[in-house]
Amino acid sequence: MPYDQEKQTAIAAVTQAAQLCEAVRQGLVPAAIEKNDKSPVTIADYGAQALICKALAEAFPSDPVVGEEDTTDLRQAAPVLAAVTAQVQQALPSATDSDVLSYIDHGNGDVAPRYWTLDPIDGTKGFLRGDQYAIALALIEDGEIKVGVLGCPFLSFGNETGLLLVAVRGEGTVMMPLAGGQPQRLTVADTSDSDHYRLVESMESGHGDHGQQHAVAHAVGITAPSLRMDSQAKYAAVAAGQAVLYLRLPSPKTPDYREKIWDHAAGVIVVEEAGGRVTDMHGKPLDFASAARFPNNKGVVVSNGAIHDAVLAALRGA
Template sequence: MQYIYEADIAIAAAKQATILCKHVQHSIQLTSLEKLDQSPVTIADFGSQAIICRFLAEHFPQDAIVAEESSALLRQSPTQFSAVQKLIPNATPDQILDWIDLGQGKVEERFWTLDPIDGTKGFLRNQQYAIAIALIESGEVKVGVLSCPAFEEGCLFVAIRGQGTRRISLETGASRTLSALDTPNFRLAESVETSHGDPELQRRIARSIGFTTPSLQMDSQAKYGAIASGHAGLYMRLPWKEKPNYRENIWDHAAGAIIVEEAGGRVTDMDGNPLNFSVSAQLIENRGIIASSGEIHAAVLASIAQQMSQTTPDNQQGE
């Protein structure tokens, strides 16, 4: 069957990165740097990306890698790479910086995209975060792996196009197939950070289709895992008034999207279009993200269309 080998390599890379992240979280005084967009980044983000990029480049040297981080901040200020060197004892600082920058590839016919720590603020709070790896061919995600060390006892979500979604325990290795439709859950999964979308609009839409249970708040693409495993039924990231033209980054959604889809759910933009990962590092042809367990998706899209039709002329002009 296709993509089994790619999935196995992505799983192995995610496990190594998870070991590094746990080591940093428990053994090193956590501090963060601030990127140009004012989002935080830690040595664990850089170390995780170095390990994954090295792993992918060794096994798939012809594949480009499009990742969130670059080594620019680290090259400007001294840092220590003990967490990486613990896993790769002979690694030099220059090698580690170069491995990080393997992730500065371009979108091609076939490429990998990764977020070494999705939900860095959650990581800093010792809450939810995810290590996200996805393989994309011809604009379609073929393999998705999410390592979610703080999701229940810690688990990997793994999906291969046409072959379903599995949940693998990080502790025991036990694996089971997931179906988002097995236990329908009318609960909204939403970001802890209120700047991630328009929370008031999203909650209003959820209520309009019958969601009355308090929302499940969690950082990172772990929300996709929550839908795939039946802990939630809906996740939305709708453009907010201050940034109506904002477009999502591909590494923030590629792995999660296939995990929901292969569990029987649906993922589209707010207009019902499939996500197009073939254009750039951003989903420039898509507005917003809607992920659901499937059966409610049409109702969600209809509610969004109704809500958006009621926006003021000023908001419409911003679109």
């Protein structure tokens, strides 16, 4: 089947990275350092990027990877580098510090006709709190997302905790336990599903315009309390029918902010292939062909599809 090698490579790499992340989260008080933008980054971020980039470089050596992390700060923090290498060695026993730095920097590629984009831990603050986070990997060709994998080690739907969501363009979205098991095909919630007719939104108040998001949700008849979680696990909630709407609208404090591609790519295809719809707040498709940040898109609207036009109309009237 088309993209089967890409899908299998991505599943294996994200699963391996999720195991590293959980080993760090469960076994350590997460050791965080600060990047130049002051957001926390952990041993797990670097280790997950190293493992995934190593796998992609071996399987698809011509494909650039546009990842979140680089080694600028890590090269100045020898104890953290040693800790990252020790974690990577659990999967790759022969890896050296130099190898690990090289693997991570393989993720410093540029947008191209075909490339991967990676967020090794989306929702680092959630990871540090012991809440939701996601390992998010996607393949883009000619501006269209072809494969997306979301590893959500702390996510629970039903009796399983630790879930993997996988989507291939034209083949639908499936969900399976990270620990292994049968895949389950996902479908977004029907608008008549009153139990799940709700908004899912970020735990972080600075992530979007929460006031406007609630007003728009109310305008389309959503009155239930919001589901709150970190990371692209919010996309998983929409794809799995646990919510019908996720809005990421620019904060009034940063009205010109443009979203990063790795914060959305895997989630977008997971929702779309489950029957949902994703655009910017003006109804335009997200542009994955141009740059690491969306140059021509403002905000992100994620829905079950059925309410999407009504949401866009509410935004125009806001």
